[in-house]
Amino acid sequence: MSRIRPLPDHLVNQIAAGEVVERPASALKELLENSLDAGATTLSVDLAEGGSKLIRVTDDGAGIARDELSLALSRHATSKIASLEDLHRVRTLGFRGEGLASIASVSQLLLSSREAGSSQAWRVEADNGSIHEAEPASLSAGTSVEVRDLYFNVPARRKFLKTPATEYAHCEDAFKRIALSRPDLALTLTHNGKVQWRLKAETASERMRAVLGNEFADTMLTIEAQAASLRLTGFAGSPTVSRASRDAQFVFVNGRFVRDKVVLHAVREAYRDVLHLDRQPLYVLFIELDPEAVDVNVHPTKTEVRFRESQAIHRFLFHALNKALAETRAGAAVSAEAPAQPDGGPSNVAYAPTFQQMRMPLGVQESAAGNFYGTLFAGVREAEWAAPLEAPASSALQPQAPPLAGYPARPLPSSDDDLPPLGFALAQLHGVYVLAQARDGLIVVDMHAAHERVVYEKLKTALDTDRLPTQPLLIPLAFPADRLDVATVEEHAEALGLLGFEMAVMGPTQLAVRSIPMLLRDADPVELARSVLADIREVGASRVLTEKRDALLASMACHGAVRANRSLTLPEMNALLREMEATERSGQCNHGRPTWFRLSMNELDKLFMRGQ
Template sequence: MSDIIQLLPDHVANQIAAGEVVQRPASVVKELIENAIDAGATSIKLLLKDAGKTLIQVIDDGKGMSPTDARLCFERHATSKIKDAKDLFNLHTKGFRGEALASIAAIAHVELKTKQEDQELGTLIKIEGSEVSSQESVSAAKGTSIAVKNLFYNIPARRNFLKSDTIETRHIVDEFQRVALAHPDITFLLHHNNNEVYHLRKSNLRKRIVAVFGTRMNEKLVPIEEQTDLVSIRGFVAKPEFAKKKRGEQFFFVNNRFIKSSYLNHAVVNAFEGLLDAGSHPSYFLFLEVPTTSIDINIHPTKTEIKFDNEKALYAILRATVKHGLGQYTIAPLDFDRNSTFDTPYDYSKKDQPSVPPITVDPNFNPFKTEPSSFTPETTSEPPKSTPAVPKTGSSSPTPSTPKSFTSNYKKDPGQWEALYTDMSSSEPTSSAPLFESTYQEPLFDDSRETETGKTFQIQKKYLLSTIKSGVVLIHQSLAHQRVLYEEFLENITVKEASSQQLLFPVSISFPSSDIEIIYSIKADLESAGFMFEEFTKESVVIRGIPTSITESQITFILEQLLDDIQMEVPDASFSHFDVMAKSFAKSLAIKTGTSLSSKEQENLVNNLFSCKEPTTSPLGKPIFKTLTLQEIDGIFNK
């Protein structure tokens, strides 16, 4: 039998390696920017066309490369960052694998121009599919400029798997933000299709965060800092009142390298215990410095996961540090149900208690006597224990609470005491206590609830149980409402002309520059849904009209949910962005688990659900209800 194992050609091996290194244009951006940082650059410029599919160019002012290094850097396993295996556990650089440029050159057209400071001329190298097409000496500025064109040109199947330009741009911006936050001492510029998205000047960490996420972020930040033998922690967390419903602005950096860690995230969330409303997520920008020998960053191809030697101690230190930082800046646990209007005003907190007003009473008064009693009013500062604190009816000396008709009729003819009662109906009511108490007392609570048993029941404020001829149907109320709203929104956007309501005062909402660009790219679709925009700036969107189905207080949450869904790649092939918008609106506005529904609301929801075209599944494909027949129910008890 002949041999079947053979060595792969270099270009095939490079394409296989590219599958691990280059997943999408954002992967190329990450590798090239990290190389520029390792080269000691103080200014880095990123140029994009068509979300990186046509062009990704990174220009830096680093130390550059010699002609030999420029040619050698495109070979597999070629790197200047490590020399032996021990260096993997003592890393101070970012790009160290030696496969990035070789993998990129295998699936794109690459043009490299580089020059060292002590050289008169630079080097220009052009590569197509791992093959060097030309190398020559050219005039160039100090540093390196590398342009990656026509990504995946020789792997069309891989190119077809790329998402829309909006989604791919979002991934690139995410990588750009992570690197920019880790290095506030470097100037970064980002241009997409000749439009400037970011221009981040050299600054400190706080100013860099504000420059990336908008000026409103400045008021949200609480500084965090702690120094221990195991770890040094610095950075910022956002105040609890600015927590969001999505996990957006959450950044961990270990030795200036962005990582993802659900374990450390749990420590931060635990530090906010008692400060956050249900379903909210805190924002944070935390930098951890640990000894390089205590971590292993080579356990994941993208190097975004790290293994720590002492995770439990790190968890406890991080939790205590964040908790201490929140307490140090007088951010105490909040009572979300407390009404501040019941608080005693500060000006009155130290004043003396008010004195009891004097009360005038006639203890010998009898309304059935034919002659008025001679009574000299007594003034007392305290009411007798047996006497109520309200004026008695029929006092010979009328008090401010005594009706005028009461006094005048009594003075005309004291013997006609019936007039005391007959004229009371024409007297005007006063703000004091009533003179006569009625035997009827209104109930304290409205007891007008339905007493009849309907066909629908709510279970744990989460599910609806409805009876049908063949048995019962169990419905998830939130998913059912999502389906109803989704079909209504989709019909209003695509079939009907969406109605819009004009706002009395335009609303300005702040977003990061990258989110502003996404909103602007789907502006026409949002206007079709009923939104009306007045102005777009680099940091905010001014809205002057909204769909009639939403309220002004829901605008921010709905747009954030829409941006999150676009970023999470909700399928959008059917109706362009209309489908994504309808799903986001439905998910944002649907009733949540824990909402109590009346019998009529339950029946309306059930009827509306089964009037939908697709009542079985939610907009995101989850089952909405489960039917149990009488036979299935009998089978439970007849086992």
């Protein structure tokens, strides 16, 4: 066995480079973070062949003194920490002092800088590990780091680089992360001589639009929450704007982009009730906390962190996002620059602009509502806003129609500002969609999906408050059941009672339903009972009432929601619209599908080429 000996510094740097500089994007990340730590306000990035041929980062930061240029390329040389206590309270993005040294060991690096207040810029060159003497340079301010021929002296690593297009895509991702985290910076990215990105210093919402697109910016929710020293800000995408991949999920902890399982799980759980199947949400979140409460020194690339109180972080993130997503009511328009509420809390959602009144046709009488309106949409009182249409050419509000049974008359709105966000129903299309007229166009509602969400949220609220009213059946309904279902009723009668069901064993293979939840009174009692028994039998009563509770209630709501091809009267349609406006998360059904969409007058005009 050979004798133990210390490794040369150059080899140590190359070994470190294998961890820190995985690809050109890794080197770019280190250089950009150094520029931010130097207080730069303007950054320019030049790439060639995806960064494998050239990476140049130029900033207007504080600069480096002449006698410190060579030291900056030395291993573990840094101005950012001086003691173990500093390492426990890291506030800068870079701090190890190994980034530049590692990059220099596997490339041809030129470092030029002009210290603030200095009349002369200087540069040093590192080639294959050797650092040359400082020379005068031409630079107006800040620092420029030029990295050429990455891995030119480590061919075994170079052959693992992908195509220039792939490497550029990774570099662009690193650039976008910096752009999203610091909207106050002016940034430029050039690849092979062509400008790919040019971003001016702007507001946070403007930067979101520039980087993530109009669809995200137009629907994103503004997030702002605080608990003690823990603060969450940023933007969460609407559940209807989702992707198949996670390429638009950005989390920053004290300004540092991270991938953390605790954070990802909390966000996913917050979206679970409104996101469709395997779709991924879009979000840009900023977590700020005491630097001593998070360890950023757990991975060489510094993209992983360890929280001291990970469960507290999880709960805080989940509740903050869940509260914001709960405000995605149908008809609401998101305000990206929402002002704070008088009590200091964030305002995440603002109602859409005013709507023009739609009046009900002649012949809609008090009896038209029927039993359906009175049972499924109990408590809705806005339907009597609709009035008979007598003079289409007149813009004056017409006298209101006779009030519906059981609902007192309500005065018509005095202005457009008092009209409901989803407008008033016009008709039903193929027994599936409700068409409503709003001020700025046409609203289309999937009636089953919308009512499913309304019932689901009511069931959750009732179960949370232990006030799940039941509806006794006039005549108990007997149905054949297998022995496992009979055993489930015998063993879990108390759990069934909490869910609003009363069932009786009529024989070895026969059960009877005596009562069901009042909110589901129009559902098929037998089918509903079988569904609930199947869920309890599969996962157990305790899990059904805890971790699987929402899934069970969603299934129950699906049984209780109005079915397709069910003919609704106009009062019933308007009642559903009012319920949607008042229900949390009503923009999506229980499976994450959208429940409504708006077709504006401009879009309709384009379809008919009006004004063209």
